[in-house]
Amino acid sequence: MYASGVAVVLVFIVGQVAADCPNGFVTNGTSCYLFSILQASWIQAMKICTVHGGELATVESAQEEEFLESYIRSVWNGWNQTDGIWLGGTDLIVENEWMWAVSKEPFGEFVRWAPGEPNSINRNGEDCLDLLPHKNFHWNDENCGSLLNFVCERSLLEGYIPPSVLG
Numbered sequence: 001m002y003a004s005g006v007a008v009v010l011v012f013i014v015g016q017v018a019a020d021c022p023n024g025f026v027t028n029g030t031s032c033y034l035f036s037i038l039q040a041s042w043i044q045a046m047k048i049c050t051v052h053g054g055e056l057a058t059v060e061s062a063q064e065e066e067f068l069e070s071y072i073r074s075v076w077n078g079w080n081q082t083d084g085i086w087l088g089g090t091d092l093i094v095e096n097e098w099m100w101a102v103s104k105e106p107f108g109e110f111v112r113w114a115p116g117e118p119n120s121i122n123r124n125g126e127d128c129l130d131l132l133p134h135k136n137f138h139w140n141d142e143n144c145g146s147l148l149n150f151v152c153e154r155s156l157l158e159g160y161i162p163p164s165v166l167g
Helices: 002-015 042-051 062-075
Strands: 026-028 031-040 085-090 128-132 138-142 148-155
Touching: 026 062, 031 042, 031 062, 042 085, 042 148
Parallel strands: 085 148
Antiparallel strands: 026 031, 031 148, 085 128, 128 138
16 A cells, blocks of 8 residues: 555655757757748637647746747748737736736736737637737737637646645
8 A cells, every 4th residue: 555655645746847848849948939921810720729638828927038039030921820820818807907818817927019009909709818929029909700820838747736726
């Protein structure tokens, strides 16, 4: 009985060791990113990211924003790329209360709205966050049904269990 308890502990420890990102993903810090040339609505993009073990990217620091911008500038050449790129932010629940969709956490100190954004133009349901390369990679509120490219993000730590889940 004692030996099986040790095995469980060892599996848990090994499960938190950093791993490589899956094929097609790019590493930055403790995250893996998938830059998709597929075009999808925001909801479809969320589902595709989930299939790949992640979520639409959350941008929580200037360093992370700079990484996304640098990668997109260096690799994307315009083929099958839209001007907007979906990220994981939304104000679908309460208008003008922007949050990261999966965590339900409000945007933190780092935000990078384009001038005049968010604007919910024509009150047309611009409730989803996209990144605008033509506006120096600033953020925009966009109609969630628009078909855009997207960035998925997943943890680089295999089997990572957030401390809040452990109690």
